[in-house]
Amino acid sequence: MANDEENNNKKPSMQGLSFAYRISTELLGALIVSVVIGLLIDKMFDSKPIGLITLIILGFFAGLLNIYRLIRRIENSK
Amino acid sequence: MAKGESPLKQFEIQPIVDINFLGFDISFTNSALWMTITTAFILIFFTVPFLKAKKTNSVSDLYPTRMQVAAELGFNFINSLLADTVGKEGKKYFPLVFTLFMFILFGNLFGMIPYSFTFTSHIIVTLALAMGVFIFVTVLGFVKHGVKFFSFFVIPGLPVYMLPLLIPIEIISYLSRPISLSVRLFANMLAGHTLLKVFAGFVSALGFFGILPLVFIIALTGLEILIAFLQAYVFAILTCLYINDALHLH
Numbered sequence: 001m002a003n004d005e006e007n008n009n010k011k012p013s014m015q016g017l018s019f020a021y022r023i024s025t026e027l028l029g030a031l032i033v034s035v036v037i038g039l040l041i042d043k044m045f046d047s048k049p050i051g052l053i054t055l056i057i058l059g060f061f062a063g064l065l066n067i068y069r070l071i072r073r074i075e076n077s078k
Numbered sequence: 079m080a081k082g083e084s085p086l087k088q089f090e091i092q093p094i095v096d097i098n099f100l101g102f103d104i105s106f107t108n109s110a111l112w113m114t115i116t117t118a119f120i121l122i123f124f125t126v127p128f129l130k131a132k133k134t135n136s137v138s139d140l141y142p143t144r145m146q147v148a149a150e151l152g153f154n155f156i157n158s159l160l161a162d163t164v165g166k167e168g169k170k171y172f173p174l175v176f177t178l179f180m181f182i183l184f185g186n187l188f189g190m191i192p193y194s195f196t197f198t199s200h201i202i203v204t205l206a207l208a209m210g211v212f213i214f215v216t217v218l219g220f221v222k223h224g225v226k227f228f229s230f231f232v233i234p235g236l237p238v239y240m241l242p243l244l245i246p247i248e249i250i251s252y253l254s255r256p257i258s259l260s261v262r263l264f265a266n267m268l269a270g271h272t273l274l275k276v277f278a279g280f281v282s283a284l285g286f287f288g289i290l291p292l293v294f295i296i297a298l299t300g301l302e303i304l305i306a307f308l309q310a311y312v313f314a315i316l317t318c319l320y321i322n323d324a325l326h327l328h
Contacts, residue, residue, distance in 0.1 A: 014311065018312045021266070021308065025258040028257075028258065029258025030257075032254070033253045055250075062250035
C-alpha cells in the first residue's frame with residue numbers, strides 16, 4: 001500500500017475506534033433479529049413463549065459469535 | 079434553543095411541499111431537502127475541480143488545485159480501503175462503497191451545521207441504506223456461487239451433530255448484519271445530537287455558570303465531527319467486508 005506517513009500513523013487509532021463502535025452493536029443487532037423471528041414463529045405456530053425463549057438464547061449465542069469473529073479479526077490485524 | 083423546547087425537536091420531520099401521490103404521502107420534507115443538498119454538494123465537489131483542470135492549458139495546471147487534492151484524498155481513501163479488505167476484485171465495487179461513504183459522511187457533517195437536519199439520525203434512512211447493502215451482498219453471493227452460497231452458513235471442519243444448532247445461529251448472525259449496521263449509525267447520530275442540545279439547554283439555564291457547559295459543548299462538537307467521520311468509515315469498511323465474504327466464502 002502506497003500511503004504517506006501521516007496516513008500510516010492515523011490508521012491504527014481509527015481502526016481501534018471503529019472496532020469499539022462495532023462491538024457495542026453486534027450483540028444488540030443479533031438480539032433484535034432473534035426476538036423478531038421468535039415472535040413471528042410464536043404467531044405462526046401459536047406456541048407463545050417457547051419460540052421466543054429459544055430464539056433469544058440462539059440470538060445471544062449469535063451475538064457472541066459476531067463479537068468473537070470481530071475480536072479474532074482485531075488479533076489478526078495486529 | 080428556545081426555553082422549554084425539547085432536545086428531540088430537531089429530529090422532527092416537517093413537510094416543505096405537500097405532495098400526495100395515489101393516496102401516499104410523498105411530501106418533500108426537510109429530510110429530503112438535506113439529502114438533496116448532500117447529493118448536490120457531492121456532485122459539485124467531485125466534478126467542478128476536474129472540469130476546470132480540463133479547460134485551461136497552462137503550466138500551472140500541472141499542479142492540482144486544493145479542491146482536486148481534497149477530492150482525490152477521498153477517492154484514494156476508499157480505494158485503499160477496498161484494496162486492503164477485498165483485494166483486486168474489489169475494484170468493481172468501488173462506486174457502491176464510495177457513494178455510500180460520501181453520502182453518509184456529508185450527511186453527518188451537514189448535520190453538524192446549526193439549524194440543519196441530520197437525516198442519518200432516522201432509523202428508516204439508515205435501515206434503507208443497510209438493507210440495500212444486505213440485499214446487494216446476498217444477491218452477489220448467489221450470482222457468484224449459486225447454491226454453494228448456502229455453505230456460507232456451515233463452518234468447515236465441524237462435527238455433523240453440531241450443525242442443527244450452529245446453522246440457526248449462523249443464519250441469525252447473518253440476518254443481524256443490516257440491523258447492527260443501521261442501528262449503529264442511527265444511534266450514534268441520535269445520541270450525539272441529543273446530547274449537544276441537552277447541554278445547550280444548560281447554558282441558558284445556568285446563567286453565568288453556563289460557561290462550563292459551553293466549554294463542554296465545544297469539545298463535544300469536535301467529538302461529534304470525529305464520530306460523523308468514523309461512522310461513515312465503519313459503514314464503508316463493513317460494506318467492503320460483506321462484499322469480501324460474498325466473493326470468497328470463509
